[in-house]
Amino acid sequence: MAIKEGDFIRLSYTGKVGDNVFDTTQEEEARTAGIHSKNAIYGPVTICVGQKHVILGLDEELVGKKAGEEGTVTVEPAKAFGERDPKKVQSFPKNKFSEKPVRGMPVKIEEMGEGTVVDVIGSRVLVDFNAPLAGQTLTYTYKIEENVSEPLDQFRGLVRLYAGRDMEIAMNDGIVTVTLAPGINYDRRWLLWRGRIIHEGFELINGISEITLVETFKKPEKKEE
Numbered sequence: 533m534a535i536k537e538g539d540f541i542r543l544s545y546t547g548k549v550g551d552n553v554f555d556t557t558q559e560e561e562a563r564t565a566g567i568h569s570k571n572a573i574y575g576p577v578t579i580c581v582g583q584k585h586v587i588l589g590l591d592e593e594l595v596g597k598k599a600g601e602e603g604t605v606t607v608e609p610a611k612a613f614g615e616r617d618p619k620k621v622q623s624f625p626k627n628k629f630s631e632k633p634v635r636g637m638p639v640k641i642e643e644m645g646e647g648t649v650v651d652v653i654g655s656r657v658l659v660d661f662n663a664p665l666a667g668q669t670l671t672y673t674y675k676i677e678e679n680v681s682e683p684l685d686q687f688r689g690l691v692r693l694y695a696g697r698d699m700e701i702a703m704n705d706g707i708v709t710v711t712l713a714p715g716i717n718y719d720r721r722w723l724l725w726r727g728r729i730i731h732e733g734f735e736l737i738n739g740i741s742e743i744t745l746v747e748t749f750k751k752p753e754k755k756e757e
Contacts, residue, residue: 533679537582540680540689541599544576545588545590545754548671550582552686565733573696576677578689580736585693587612593602599678607670614669633657634740683739684708690732706741708733 535541546556553565559574579585581594589607597603609615624641626633633639637649639659647661680686686705691699691710697719700711716722730743 534537534598535581535594535676535679537595539581540578541594541688542576542578542680542689543586543594543674544677545586545672545674549665549668549727550715552673554665557639568649571696572690573698577693578680578686579693580686583732583736585687587670587672588671590674593672593674594676599674599676602673602675604673607672609667609669609684612668612670613663613665616662617746621658623658626655626657628653629657683737685734687735687740694729695719703740706739708740708743708746709746711746716747
């Protein structure tokens with residue numbers, strides 16, 4: 533059966549700029565390319581087609597394909613990270629930064645968002661707020677591993693996709709229960725995407741009527757004197 537928008541699938545992919553790998557679901561590929569992260573979870577990702585869970589050009593490529601298919605797609609900037617905008621490269625006084633700015637350092641300017649220091653000239657700092665791959669044409673090789681039809685597996689996929697971690701999740705009579713890991717409220721990624729996970733759980737997955745987040749605290753044991 534052909535894949536359509538709204539279907540959940542498990543997808544493996546590798547993204548390149550020229551011959552350089554910048555993103556991959558395959559751990560060995562990441563090691564070879566020198567982009568391996570010990571905090572990343574590797575392996576196929578579960579996505580909902582048509583929801584821009586991957587780059588738009590790759591997302592559109594998946595429609596009409598079938599589970600088990602492999603392919604390669606070239607993605608122009610308009611359907612990747614956009615064109616480079618010279619107006620997004622701006623100069624700021626050095627004393628605006630709490631840390632000494634150096635080339636390549638990521639920074640966040642309240643009125644502009646996140647950017648990268650590209651040069652320091654005297655008392656001025658040049659910051660680029662374009663996405664790092666803006667203006668680049670990308671190439672993706674991919675494999676559609678399988679369709680994902682079970683609501684519980686679909687929700688687990690959303691959690692891993694957005695939160696970058698696996699959690700203990702159960703579903704019974706339409707109620708999804710997520711057991712939160714200790715200290716998760718200090719996880720910036722979880723705090724940023726928690727609302728999106730809940731929203732998409734209701735909007736994209738059939739049969740979910742309630743989502744419960746369970747956080748447990750244990751009383752610390754007293755040390756013997």
